[in-house]
Amino acid sequence: MRVYYSGKAYQYLTDNAGDLREYYQTGIEKFDTNYSIDSDVEILIIAIESLLSLGLSNWTLDIGDVNFFKGFAYSMNIDEEHFDILRKLIDKKDYIGIENFSKKYELSKEALNIFRKLARLYGKEDIFYEAKKIANNHMSLESIERLEYIYNSLEKVGYHEYITLDFGMLKSLNYYTGLIFTGYIEGLGYPILSGGRYDNLCSSFDCKLSACGFAIGLDRLLNILEYANHYYEYIIAYEGGRFIEALSEIKKSEGKALLLSDCISIEEVKKKAKLNNIKKIIYIKNDGVICVLEV
Amino acid sequence: MITIALPKGRLSSQTLNILKSTGLTSIDIDEDSRKLVFIDNIKNYKFILVKPFDVPTYVEYGIADIGVVGKDVLMEVNKKVYEILDFKIGKCYLAIAGPKGKKEIIYSKNKIRVASKFQNISFEYFKEAFNQEVEIINLNGSVELAPILGLSDLIIDIVESGRTLEENNLEVYDKLYDISARMIINRVSLKLKKKAIDEVIQTIERWLDNDSKILQQY
Numbered sequence: 001m002r003v004y005y006s007g008k009a010y011q012y013l014t015d016n017a018g019d020l021r022e023y024y025q026t027g028i029e030k031f032d033t034n035y036s037i038d039s040d041v042e043i044l045i046i047a048i049e050s051l052l053s054l055g056l057s058n059w060t061l062d063i064g065d066v067n068f069f070k071g072f073a074y075s076m077n078i079d080e081e082h083f084d085i086l087r088k089l090i091d092k093k094d095y096i097g098i099e100n101f102s103k104k105y106e107l108s109k110e111a112l113n114i115f116r117k118l119a120r121l122y123g124k125e126d127i128f129y130e131a132k133k134i135a136n137n138h139m140s141l142e143s144i145e146r147l148e149y150i151y152n153s154l155e156k157v158g159y160h161e162y163i164t165l166d167f168g169m170l171k172s173l174n175y176y177t178g179l180i181f182t183g184y185i186e187g188l189g190y191p192i193l194s195g196g197r198y199d200n201l202c203s204s205f206d207c208k209l210s211a212c213g214f215a216i217g218l219d220r221l222l223n224i225l226e227y228a229n230h231y232y233e234y235i236i237a238y239e240g241g242r243f244i245e246a247l248s249e250i251k252k253s254e255g256k257a258l259l260l261s262d263c264i265s266i267e268e269v270k271k272k273a274k275l276n277n278i279k280k281i282i283y284i285k286n287d288g289v290i291c292v293l294e295v
Numbered sequence: 296m297i298t299i300a301l302p303k304g305r306l307s308s309q310t311l312n313i314l315k316s317t318g319l320t321s322i323d324i325d326e327d328s329r330k331l332v333f334i335d336n337i338k339n340y341k342f343i344l345v346k347p348f349d350v351p352t353y354v355e356y357g358i359a360d361i362g363v364v365g366k367d368v369l370m371e372v373n374k375k376v377y378e379i380l381d382f383k384i385g386k387c388y389l390a391i392a393g394p395k396g397k398k399e400i401i402y403s404k405n406k407i408r409v410a411s412k413f414q415n416i417s418f419e420y421f422k423e424a425f426n427q428e429v430e431i432i433n434l435n436g437s438v439e440l441a442p443i444l445g446l447s448d449l450i451i452d453i454v455e456s457g458r459t460l461e462e463n464n465l466e467v468y469d470k471l472y473d474i475s476a477r478m479i480i481n482r483v484s485l486k487l488k489k490k491a492i493d494e495v496i497q498t499i500e501r502w503l504d505n506d507s508k509i510l511q512q513y
Contacts, residue, residue, distance in 0.1 A: 016375045017355040060486050093377040093485075096366075096477070119379075123489065164486055184483040189357020190375070191482070 027215030071139030410441035
């Protein structure tokens, strides 16, 4: 079953950059009766295609798996409360925090080494090799194999260049059960897209389904599109009474133009173009003459 | 270009000294001038000077890729940034302090008033450590005045040499956390400007390693 939605969402806590209490979000979910790794691949490709369709240049989809960390934590018998403290430290890549934690809870030197390495296990595919070197338990090894399969599948279809790996990325371990991923765009300091696999949620509603999905923050997206100068190729502006002509121009542009809907003087249009780093202006004068200006 | 946010004050010149001795940059920052942005065109770094409490904010929003700030500030503001390196400078500690010789009397009061610049740290600490009612009073500076003038029973503040406490007839009751300057990194920058940022991290890490070895030799 495939579901998509787009609408308002709410949250009480708004501690982080980019957070709003009421925000717009659009997303997809895929539900299967049995876990299928193909669903992971499919969801990731849709995420990549979504980000590609924005036409932005520098972005990445960061992927990881919560079970890599879980495997270590289980094999070391770390209890649930400390589990979450440690998860947050690793997610923040807090090197010193991890060290203090391991001192306080008397973790072995080997454990400290593993968790510190985990915080630095990010990059491209060579990270798989590094991850395998430290994986000393079944659960962690399995998660590497799964991610490697996913990565190789994406490579076969030519999507791997958009993927980076981060074994130290750790979202809520109560919610996520496998693959997790985050989309980052240059110029926006916080994530634009977030998702993962959550196979336990449906059973809380008496329905055993395996599930994977993601959401894009639309308010965040608007923030970045406003800054993403190359998004518009030219500006369309008009003098009073020529709104209809402006509309037909914007329709012709197929999304490549920015329409300035208030009738403003050509000087102001030039200023806006400069501000947004747009090189071309189409200006419709009140006598209906269409001027094309390069700035 | 990599943007680095430095906290106005002593820490910024110390940090810049480290960056210079690692060879990462060679520019001078004149803190007495009113300039807030300094550009190293050769190495492609931009330095911005901001208030310490604002460093994590600039980094969280990605306006700065890298920031240098005390652990005390990081604990207090709790922003989503990567915290990768200990600069091992600006060493001090957070402590509970109060009037000399009155620790027992104050700790046994039914209600304790605490003045601090670090509201969140104070709240988290007392929630765990004390059973009685605690009122936290937020101040922005000269916290030592509060117990002297009767605004609070205790203070939570950073202590470096202890001289300020001494001169105001106060003493440390309990040491809470060790503090030093940390390097923080924006989450997106670490991934999208990996090469440039890795270079900064590794260069400084190498330098810090060597430096501590040299220090140990003497």
